[in-house]
Amino acid sequence: MEQLPTSPGEGPQDTNAAPGSAYTATATISEQGLVTEWSEDARRLLGYPPAEVVGQPAARLLADDAGALAAPAPPGQERWSGTVALRHRDGRRMELGLLAHRWTSTGGTAKWFVVSAVPGATPPSLGELPDGWMFEQSPCALAVFDADLRLVRANAGMERALSLTEAEMRGLRLPEIAPDPASDETERTMRLVWETGEPQHVDAFVRAAGGGPQPDALAASLAPVRDPDGRVRAVCLAAHERTAAAGGPRGDLLQDVTGSGADGAGIPDGGRHTRDHTTTMTLQRSLLPQTLPDQGALDIASRYLPAGTEAGVGGDWFDVIPLSGARVALVVGDVVGHGIRASATMGRLRTAVHTLADVDLPPDELLTHLDDLIIHLSADEAGPDSAGQAAGGIGTTCLYAVYDPVSRLCTVARAGHPPPAVVSPDGSVYLLDVPAGPPLGLGGLPFETAEVELAEGSVLALYTDGLLQMRDRDVDDALDSMFAALTRPASTLETVCDRVLAAMLTHRPDDDVALLVARTRALHEDKVCVWDLSSDPSVVGQARRCTTDQLTAWGLEDASFVTELLVSELVTNAIRYGRPPIQLRLIHENSTLICEVSDANNTAPHMRRARIFDEGGRGLLLVAQLAQRWGTRHAAVGKTIWAEQSLVGF
Template sequence: MERLPTPPGEGQGEARDAGEPPYTATATIDDQGFVTGWSEEARRLLGYAPAQVVGFPAAQLLADDVGEQVRRAAAGQERLNGTVTLRRGDGHRLRLGLLAHHRRGSGGAGEWLVVCAVADPAYTFRGEAPAERTFLQAPCAMAVFDTDLRLMRANAGMEDALSLEERQMLGLRLPEIAPCPANDEAEGKMRLVVKTGQSQQVKPCLHPAGISAGHSCSATLAPLRDPDGQVRAVCLAAHHESQGYLAQERTPLLNDADVGTAVDIATRARTTTMTLQNSLLPQTLPDQAALEVASRYLPAATRAGLGGDWFDVIPLSGARVALVVGDVVGHGIRASATMGRLRTAVRTLAEVDLPPDELLTHLDDLVLHLSAEEGGTGSTPETAGGIGTTCLYAVYDPVSRRCTLARAGHPPPAVAAPNGTVYLLDVPAGPPLGLGGLPFETLETELPEGSLLVLYTDGLLQPREHDIDEALDNMFTALARPATQVETVCDSVLAAVLTHRPDDDVALLIARTRALHADKVAVWNLASDPAIVAQARRHTTDQLAAWRLDDATLIAELIVSELVTNAIRYGRPPIQLRLIHEDNTLISEVFDSSSTAPHLRRARLFDEGGRGLLMVAQLAHRWGTRHGPLGKTIWAEQFLAAGT
């Protein structure tokens, strides 16, 4: 039986190397509803020769009796788009998405140009990691076209500019989406990008029908390359030269000034929310030696506005690193603002080295306070102040290679071991934040060096095409054969799980574990005796000589001497000294079993003591106290000269 063609986006697979290439079927219809033009591609799609349709009413091609409804919808419009069911020459019914532009024909009479992108079901526009990467946190109007110059992706900015959804443009060329001479010229420049690999500047017409082409926008056409350097797609990134003009001209197209104003307000609100959220998310990930980290953030495709998903990477004392991913309930500016407050709170709590379960407890209290403050401001009680927010907090120690995690209503993280085994960590499922009174529990597990730790928000596992189990299987398959670079692993996971822009925001954080081996760590147990301070200094001098860090010896000796003296004088045995050499940082730590925290104070002129920690604070880049279940650790970090 003959396989019927389908519009791009329906019935597609994930490979792009199979199936018949897409094409565009076109027809022209005059204002009286008679077919005046019929392309070869239209014959190929529906099976009618030109002689069978040209000069006949176009309504005869409709499988359903909706001709009068279409005529009423077209009255006074410059563009129509929608889905209709047509009848093929062989009797089959075929449901297609059509885009129609009203124009003046060669004789001056009005006519409709109707276009439809058609693809073999085995051919797909999806699965290209570079296209997904292009859309991350993009504030401008962007679209990606394949090497045949057919649209593969369009972000929210492009949808707003053209007043078309992505699915309505898939597979069409730019002049077919918005016919005008400027777009014909832009398409010529696209061919040049594909051929030469060089970026081009153009001024396309990215406006809804009815807006004057004289108000164009500036755009860059840039090549998107595969790992071998071959051009696989062309990215169009555009900024309108007059945002205000576009807003003014959009209103009459909608035949309702109130609706037009609402669209403009929604568009501005989305832009404002995206700008706010981008400013609150990490602009760059911090340098640290414990983990190789990559992240992705994908805004939702819905008009509800951006959500409150966030992620963070926080260097801690002792060469450890904290990873956090969270998801605030709701969308829009309020969700983004709440996200910013919670992310700041997490960083503040992490700075005092709270364990994961205690950190989430303090965060839970904060959400309760915020909800109480917002209770009288008209917020929805269920989501005020971030109630219902989910969060996962993990701390990885490269010395012990152990990871400690706790979660508040958040999906459990995945681990891909170096041997290819992929599994979910059984982190105890605490309640979402803001419910209060319920405890959070931790899981501590050892991760072999080279393991992948995958944190994500629930939007990743809720694609419209399949259920969560299938999404998990797809993610596990991608993680079982990880690429060398973590950045590539992120793209592989997104390509495997998402075949459309997500219906909910997605935050993805992937970390490959590293280890600090014994040659980078030195530990000594010390007696609680003032005479041992000199021995601690000798241990430090000898170890730094072995690490060839002689230039750091003087300051390190002073820091160690003061920390050990403080532990002997104010702490309790056992006492332990640990030195860690991490890249260009030397970490000195002294542990004792007392839980009493030291206080930094300025000694008076005639005081005999009290200057030790002040000296440490002045000599070290940073210092602090880390409490554990059996005592505390006072630590200090000093930067080393580059190349040591």
């Protein structure tokens, strides 16, 4: 890697990258100043592999003694940008322009998402982009994006809308500039412009925090920028205030968002932009996952596109849920109907799926419980106001899949939902043969599972039926288009998502579209160890020794003390109260160490507080205090008690 001249808008170019290619280095930093995620492009930029950075203080990357990376912004500030001197792995000092966004989860945990754009060669045609008074003084907020959908120009209006200078945004994609579902939708539409060469429109263009009264007070028009030969060379985005249904701009943004003037006088409404439409869009976006969770089993990319009809936003959703044993659940669902009722029902179902997933139910049992929930919801909500709507979400479809990176088995069940598509590493594509099952809310009918072993690097595509129900083609043609888009070579899953939507959608869809694409990883034998244990108390010491030896082989000697205690308690518990066969398994997954002890007894243990003279009862309490999280997973025969430790700091 060689270092090129740098400035706030420039950075070093990786000599291994394709000529002219740009990329964005990304990382996340906890509130305590520890690096929690480190992308492959961050490795390209600074040379450090994730294993050397994740879990370490971000301040160690600084070339100076400044603390910018340890505390990116003062308390209460949601965004920070500036130039920071960092140290490359080979010792070179590099001054890089960084942009950091503060994200807070629903549980209150905050982290910083840090990005740095590394520019490539500028296409020759971009040198002729508008650079005069018209571009700079336009009443619209204007920006131009190149073939990789990275910003190359922005006028003063766009700088005000996003509260960043052009230099701070240059080279970044819109979701990196302003992380928000509206940015994802806008970028997908930009890709559609690039693929089709046709202008497009989006209803909600995000403002940065502090940039305006409401985040979706702007609409955006997108148009191709062509060279003299008619080839698309860039995409121009023009953001502008929305107009009232009767025509003419609304001068008051408050009026635009709420449907009433500042004095409260109403205006006629119309058109796994009315007031109601805005409210439903806001509710739907707030209920969908804002970020996907950290996990090592799958690479993930997702898209959500609301319906473009007057019926309004529906209740499609997707989710990614980490499970015990390094497994991950993928969920896609579709609530019938549109509007606030459908969005609210979607939120309740998504919460229920999380709760049921936490107790590690198999996919078919989880759908059975979800079916019961919808029946109860429909009974609660039945009434005259529910006419024309499916009460409680009766008819909702859902697909629930669990992938295990150790066995590479994927277990899937579906309730009236389209089956997932699978792309093998060799390029073959097919629909997974999963028993259909009835839609949720009908009751009394069983759900069945399908289990398939997936090669490492396989791609799973989960989607809602809005992706296939296009006016201008039948389902078979739509599936052919999706298969062709999925099998095209792509450097990232983000590109796969964009290509699928561009191939499938020639206009705003009549129904919501949710798309979840995942590429499988595998935990190989060097990361997993299994021992069969006899049902004899003397074997506990042997289990501790085996554990210590394995941690030494993994270079995790500092974690030995806590892990020995966990193994000792779990194995002792299985010998005393379980049934043979007994098995101990250790899994080393990135920055997590998982201890699992299985036996053939289906009875689950319960944590209790031992009294002063009790001889037992303290084991699980100790496990709960030592582990980051723990629980019980049931199988057809027997159970597994598991405990996860964070290796950050070891």
